[in-house]
Each structure stands twice: as C-alpha cells, then as structure tokens.
Amino acid sequence: MGNGPGGxxxxxxxxxxxxxxxxxxxxxxYSVIAQDIDEKAMNAVREAGARTVATxxxxxxxxxxxxxxxxxxDEAAAVMLDKGGLLESMVPGSVISLSSTCTPDHVKMLAxxxxxxxxxxxxxxxxxxxxxxxxxxxxxxxxxxxxxFKRALPFLKTYSSDVVHLGDVGAGQFGKALNNFLLWVNGVxxxxxxxxxxxxxxxxxKLRDALLIxxxxxxxxxxxxxxxxxxxxxxxxxxxxxxxxxxxxxPIAGAVKELVKDGxxxxxxxxxxxxxxxxx
Numbered sequence: 001m002g003n004g005p006g007g008x009x010x011x012x013x014x015x016x017x018x019x020x021x022x023x024x025x026x027x028x029x030y031s032v033i034a035q036d037i038d039e040k041a042m043n044a045v046r047e048a049g050a051r052t053v054a055t056x057x058x059x060x061x062x063x064x065x066x067x068x069x070x071x072x073x074d075e076a077a078a079v080m081l082d083k084g085g086l087l088e089s090m091v092p093g094s095v096i097s098l099s100s101t102c103t104p105d106h107v108k109m110l111a112x113x114x115x116x117x118x119x120x121x122x123x124x125x126x127x128x129x130x131x132x133x134x135x136x137x138x139x140x141x142x143x144x145x146x147x148x149f150k151r152a153l154p155f156l157k158t159y160s161s162d163v164v165h166l167g168d169v170g171a172g173q174f175g176k177a178l179n180n181f182l183l184w185v186n187g188v189x190x191x192x193x194x195x196x197x198x199x200x201x202x203x204x205x206k207l208r209d210a211l212l213i214x215x216x217x218x219x220x221x222x223x224x225x226x227x228x229x230x231x232x233x234x235x236x237x238x239x240x241x242x243x244x245x246x247x248x249x250x251p252i253a254g255a256v257k258e259l260v261k262d263g264x265x266x267x268x269x270x271x272x273x274x275x276x277x278x279x280x
Contacts, residue, residue, distance in 0.1 A: 010063030194272020
C-alpha cells in the first residue's frame with residue numbers, strides 16, 4: 001500500500017482540488033497515478049510529475065490506496081461503480097478515500113458496494129477551500145473504521161493540517177455538510193450586513209477590522225475574498241435533503257438555500273467591499 005515516501009497513491013479527479021492534493025503527495029515523496037475526464041487537467045498533473053492513465057480501473061489496478069476527488073454523488077458513483085470504474089479492478093484489502101462532497105446515505109451505499117469487493121472506503125471530505133488546498137492546510141473530516149482511518153492518516157496528512165475521525169462512514173459527510181451550512185449562514189449575513197453598512201456610510205474595512213476582534217467574527221469575514229458561493233447551492237441541497245429525511249423543519253437552512261442563489265450573483269458582480277479591494 002505504500003505507507004511511506006516512495007509508495008504509489010492513486011487519485012481520480014485532478015481538477016482544482018485534486019491537482020493540489022496530487023502535488024502535496026508528490027512533495028512528500030509519494031508516486032502518483034492519476035485519471036480525469038478532462039485532458040487539460042491530465043496534462044497539468046502530468047507536468048507536475050504524476051503518471052496518468054485513461055480510466056479509474058487502471059488506477060485501481062495499480063494502486064491499493066486511491067483518493068477520489070471528483071465533485072458530488074453522481075460523479076463519485078460513476079468513478080467507483082461504472083464500467084471501467086475503480087471497483088472493477090481494485091484488489092481485496094485496498095482502500096478508497098472519498099474526498100468528494102456527497103450525502104451521508106450515498107457514501108454509505110458506496111461503502112457497501114466497496115465492501116462487497118473486500119475494499120474499504122474511508123469517508124474523508126475536505127474543508128477550507130482553494131487557498132488551503134494550495135497550502136496543504138485543509139481539514140479532512142473522516143468517517144469509517146478506525147483501522148482504515150489509521151492506514152489513511154499518512155496520506156491525508158500530506159495535504160491536511162488537521163484530520164479528524166468523527167465516527168462511521170457517513171459521519172465525515174455529515175460534518176462537512178454542517179460546516180458548510182454554517183459557512184453559508186455567515187456568507188449571506190455578510191452580504192446583508194455589508195449592504196446595511198454601505199447604506200449608512202460606514203467604512204467597511206474599518207468595520208471589518210473591528211468585527212474580526214469581536215463576537216461578529218467569522219471565517220467567512222476573515223476570508224471574504226475567497227467566499228465564492230460557487231458550490232453553495234449544492235451544499236445547502238445536501239443539508240435540506242438530510243433535514244427532510246429526519247423529518248425536521250429547519251427554516252434557517254431553507255432560507256439560506258434560497259439566499260445563496262442571489263449570493264452567487266452578488267459575489268460575482270457587486271459584493272459588499274469588506275476588504276477594500278475595489279479602492280485599489
């Protein structure tokens with residue numbers, strides 16, 4: 001499995017986040033074999049030093065530890081279960097570390113499919129965004145067997161400054177969903193607070209400095225330039241799906257799900273200037 005420098009690690013999905021993961025793995029002495037449907041992404045990861053192949057199955061045939069870094073439910077299922085997918089070729093005792101963002105139920109289903117092939121799945125979504133991906137300071141929230149988590153830890157630590165084990169498969173996805181829910185609560189509130197401040201002639205940069213040392217502080221305010229809302233609707237759809245399954249009424253979550261649609265448009269066009277960037 002290659003638990004030290006020089007071992008081979010597979011990665012399926014080398015887009016914005018997956019490519020950063022691959023680079024950190026290689027910096028820590030691992031060899032990487034990668035696959036993506038995007039040829040531009042494949043070229044970029046090859047230039048960084050990885051070996052590339054045409055299908056997930058070819059990755060799984062050669063690596064006994066594979067990180068899946070595609071987007072959401074459908075993409076994760078496709079690279080694992082479809083013809084030419086990972087489970088077509090991975091040998092018993094292998095591990096799939098799923099860093100994608102999925103619903104807890106979906107990742108449990110994938111874990112059952114993997115278990116039928118004697119392959120273990122670690123539910124290991126990543127948090128903190130693109131800057132943290134580049135810096136290798138992401139947070140991996142994990143769900144799975146303790147022994148599988150222990151085996152995966154050396155790999156996860158190459159790109160995550162913090163790694164937590166929250167429980168069984170599904171717990172990692174649940175943790176990320178709640179994290180992102182709270183992020184978007186803050187994100188939409190910062191748009192409204194910013195608009196109110198602008199209407200009253202406040203200097204947003206000075207106000208931001210004060211809020212960051214007060215009880216109004218948040219990571220969304222601290223990292224406002226990187227709060228893009230790009231995947232916010234998907235994140236909130238996962239939260240609402242979980243709430244519906246539990247039979248819970250979550251009115252704040254429902255409102256945030258709708259508000260992030262405008263948040264994406266506003267952030268791309270004319271967001272509150274909390275950092276003073278427009279003035280420079």
